[in-house]
Amino acid sequence: MSESKTPTPTPAGDTYKGWVFKWTNYIKGYQRRWFVLSNGLLSYYRTQAEMGHTCRGTINLATATISVDDACNFVISNGGAQTYHLKASCEVERQRWITALELAKAKAARMQAESDDSGDDFSPSSPPTAPGQGGGSQNSEVQSALRTLGSKVEDLSTCNDLISKHGSALQRSLSELDSLRMTGEAGDKIRQVTERATLFRITSNAMINACRDFLALAQAHSRRWQKALQAERDQRVRLEETLEQLAKQHNHLERAFRGASQANATADNQSASGPGKGEASDDDDNEFFDAMEEAPEFITVPADPQFHKRSSSNVSGFNSEMCPDDQSLNEEPLAMNQESPSQELVPLRKRRTKISDKPNYSLNLWSIMKNCIGKELSKIPMPVNFNEPISMLQRLSEDLEYHELLDKGSKCQSSLEQMCYVAAFSVSSYSTTVYRTGKPFNPLLGETYELDRRRESGYRSLCEQVSHHPPAAAHHVISNRGWTLRQEITVASKFRGKYLSIMPLGTIHAIFEKGNNHYTWKKVTTTVHNIIVGKLWIDQSGEIDVVNHTTGDRCHLKFAPYSYFSRDVARKVTGVVTDKDGKAHYVLSGTWDEKMEFSRVMQSSRGENGSEGKQKTVYQTLKAKEVWKRNPLPEGAETMYYFTSLALTLNELEEGVAPTDSRRRPDQRLMEDGRWDEANSEKQRLEEKQRGVRREREREAASQRTSSQSEEGLSVDEDSLTDPSLKSAPHDSHKALWFERSEDPITGEQIHIYKGGYWEAKDRGSWEECPEIF
Template sequence: MSEAKTPTPTPPGDTYKGWVFKWTNYIKGYQRRWFVLSNGLLSYYRTQAEMGHTCRGTINLATATITVDDACNFVISNGGTQTYHLKASCEVERQRWITALELAKAKAVRMQAESDDSGDDFPSSSPRITQGGGSQNSEVQSALRTLSNKVEDLSTCNDLISKHGSALQRSLAELDGLRLTGEAGDKIRQVTERATLFRITSNAMINSCRDFLTLAQTHSKRWQKALQAERDQRVRLEETLEQLAKQHNHLERAFRGAAQANASPDNKGAAGPGKGEASDEDDDNEFFDAMEEAPEFITVPADPQFHKLVSFPLAAFMWGIYPRLCEPLAMNQESPSQELVPLKKRRTRIPDKPNYSLNLWSIMKNCIGKELSKIPMPVNFNEPISMLQRLSEDLEYHELLDKAAKCQNSLEQMCYVAAFAVSAYSTTVYRTGKPFNPLLGETYELDRKRESGYRSLCEQVSHHPPAAAHHAISDRGWTLRQEITVASKFRGKYLSIMPLGTIHAVFEKSNNHYTWKKVTTTVHNIIVGKLWIDQSGEIDVVNHTTGDRCHLKFAPYSYFSRDVARKVTGVVMDKDGKAHYVLSGTWDEKMEFSKVMQSSRGGENGTEGKQKTVYQTLKARELWRRNPLPDGAETMYYFTALALTLNELEDGVAPTDSRRRPDQRLMEEGRWDEANAEKQRLEEKQRSARREREREAASAPHDNYLALWFERCEDPITGEEIHIYKGGYWEAKERGSWENCPNIF
């Protein structure tokens, strides 16, 4: 690396390292970090010792912009997702970094362009992925590109040497033409000879490098073939070891199962003879090892004896009757969805989100510790739907309840209800915008009776604390109701959102009544960094009719965890505590369930305290999978296909419906300044209405507001004071009679 203050034509080394001060946040300010510039990537670590195991961040300079603030400060950004505000110890050190970064960026851009243009250099240019995690062609081509770039660097240096060498020789020739004699003339001739020798040597070096590159390209195919042979051999060895490990595991489990069957009459009876051949699915079953975030149990493939047991009649039930009860209806059966015709074609796009900038810290710095519902927030932090519409999005995967309603076995029905409870969070993974706080008396209807067989109604029944009541009923045999109060606290670095309230699902045919609560949502990097959302906590789905229970655990994100992110695990148990199904998956992608064939509980003297319960299960089957986002969702607030239709204008809805809210409508249209003004007007109108109610009932200890479509009562299941739908809304819609609706907009 050159020590000059300004960039020089001579390219620096491939790697440049050093200490630089990096801006972290408003609390800690600038912190000293170890930065490494290598191969067009700028990475940083807290200490030099972390270089071997923990990288704190990396920016690709090929797409980055480098700007200078003042004598010591400079900024590196890759377009918005990552920005490093850096400060060098002095101006000289800052200039060294700027020189190295600019040269590395130019080189990275050149390499990227060459990579795009060299796709047909080799006949087998399509990469062949191996377990090693790479491509045989891409690695060799990368090496050849690196060599080629080095030769180009040397060629550039050679051109500079030739240029400056020629000028030097001309100057020396002019000096020699002065016919200097004595010692001065000898020195000039000596310098001229050395300059000529240096120029000849540099040209020879460039030619040798070009010969080396040509030789490397000639032998590249041989290197690729040898490399692939080594990889194939390694894969064969890994597969052999995996088969041996599975066989060892199966033998060990079979031995334990036999010992337990001899010791327990119940197990002996369960292991009675069955019809059919042994299943070969054991070799395809996955082995789930113990995870740090799910310490309650371990699942392993069931013993072969249980595959014999389920061949018949249990296999006939699971693979014959079960799909007819719990999977989508067969083609030869009557399907309500085939008979229902949509009333109209729903929209698939909304206006793109404008690029408005706002200083979040100037608003949030005085709000630490306060409840989010009491903070006056501009629409810049919102998404153009209300909390009532977000609550209606819980029905995104209503098909799970449709399938559950067809199940005759309550334990299988529990699996689908638990999957529905998890699916409600899949829409939040990219949704960092805050929904509009509903006005008191605001309603939202979601009528999908013709398309999907259900109707949903939400009403804001309380303002402080904010509470919304929700009621949905389906022609396919289920009812869903809930009253959710959102408690939220801003903690400086993150925002915690705690939904309070119970969700009820009731199935008409079986009369099974399920309840569960929501987990905590955490929004990270509120002040500095990219916002991201995590769900954590535990859910108990309880069937109050049979006593069945499903315990779900949402593992919080951990930087040091080896487990998959956003993981959810659960166990379905009957009223006696016996496990029947194990659930696993992620709240943002999919959920699977496995039937438990046998379980064993650990004692108190395990190596890590209390031992974990081991469940032997059949092969996992998929319960639920998230629908892909629409095209261009990143410019439409990451809305799902359902969310895009929620604020679409419809005829005949109540005048209090969220679709008619003017500030929300203005925001959706991209008119944010007008939306902010309208939002302030609506909030002041709501405050005035509350003051008027307080004057009318001065003796009342609290707000005497009564909801229009819901009535307050005690829940017979949980004993909570809640609002339950009292009827009348859909009848009023049919009549077009909205005289009782308040004027809130």
């Protein structure tokens, strides 16, 4: 939009836009900027395209002063904090802006005063919404008309005030000129101007009186219209409720009639043990109010007409590529039971739904944490008061809370769509941490944990603590629904005084039998805030790259850190799924504590430069589909460490597990039972026992090195047996029992991979190889 085509000023409340020159500095001088006046706020941008994402500055006219320098220049200041020196292209353009700014300033000041006096947002221009209504389509036009009329009436009142104000000022100025008693031609001109001003004043007064009468009449009619509209809306609500009740009664009578007829027809053959076929088993609401799912639609930007022309084919094609729904997944266990009828006779184990409430123990946090600043927390003994009655191995197994995402992914026909489910699974593991501020128990070296849920969910999981310094846990999950999950996680943590940073190191692998797709990703950083003062809260931040090493597909997820000044929703996660060529196919969005959605990309285009000079991509997508939603917490979770339904069952005693299983750990069991003092004593005993075993292992390793050096003819000092450097050998001489160390063929990392044997040993009940760690 050029300067010559700037729109004529409109009343305050409507948007007024145009190019104005703004003073920047002595080097660049005045620079052309795009200014927008709307709702009492004056904002500016470098270009018109920036309006969608980057505002360079905003000033509130309610508290601003507007002054004129010369023919084209004017200044807007907000108490010294913000000052804009502006220059219009001509005097007429400058006057248009001054008029629009004064109208907006007067209206903004009046609205602010009314808001301060009344304390609510009710105004004649915005009638209240009737109970149970959200501003339906039936009266939207009436409401819009009322709002428009109310706005124009307010603008007219503002114009009256301004005319009265400026007219009085002009009259005073002319009177002062007249008092100078100038003679000659100048005096005649002044008297002529005074006469014209007097005529203008008389005409203005007449217009002001007419406007005042019109305002009073319009406001009175506006109140009547509002009352009439409210009465009509109330009556409509009552009619809808009556109609709903009649529909329910009709439905109930119809069903009762069908049931009675069917019962009479089969009265001779019906047994007394069960209800008749015609009896109602569902609630009326569930049967009567049944809504159809909306068809996919474009939501990001207006769709290109070519997609409208073939919208039906797009919808059917999109749905045909979608994974089977939950019903098809739920049918699989039934098929398994049909193959082995004997399993139908064995009922599923009923898992517990409650543990002992958390005791209220007081603890001086600073007395313990002040000596931990800058240190690795895994090397510092901590009381159980900081813990939750669950081990790190069990927390690792808790990642399987939403295993059904991998079940659905295993049935996808498209690897790109499968990537969406894998990405959602990588996000879902953080949903259990939003309220969980307790620290899990550090596992003892050689500690294991199994989670066998083949009959309920089709998978079984095994974890083992394979290293103590640095602490590392290996995890392997196999599912009979077509996927395998493995990972080795090392947790590094640093206490920074105000917050605690937890950095999980290691790669997670997900392998699907169908298509042989192999995915990898890493975890983001977890931060625990308000360690010393305030209420603890947890945040996740960082980026995740989920990579399909089979096809080259990639999903880049970004976890936005919490910011008090951000306008985005808290705990936001966004991501884009691209193929090996970098073309976007799906967009993911949501939060890591609630839900994730994904949308299919139809087109993408480059947008304008962002705040950091990077181009933003605009995606044209179909309607979003929910891919994951957090399960609600069980009743009373706040007194049970905010455990989920799965977490409540992880430490439940089971027969046949290995003697090194976390369920058998005595200090953890005592803490769960609420006996924290005994748990602290037992924890110290176990840690000292572990240190003794490690010292013995180091002495044996040093003795073996000494023997090998002696055989080679090297001199050995007796003091070398106690050399501290000998105690720092990586991973010392411990070897994991169920995992073996090898190089990962995908990432090239040295990791522990499950070598087998655990489940066979469990079937035999043979645990002779397990060490005695408890």
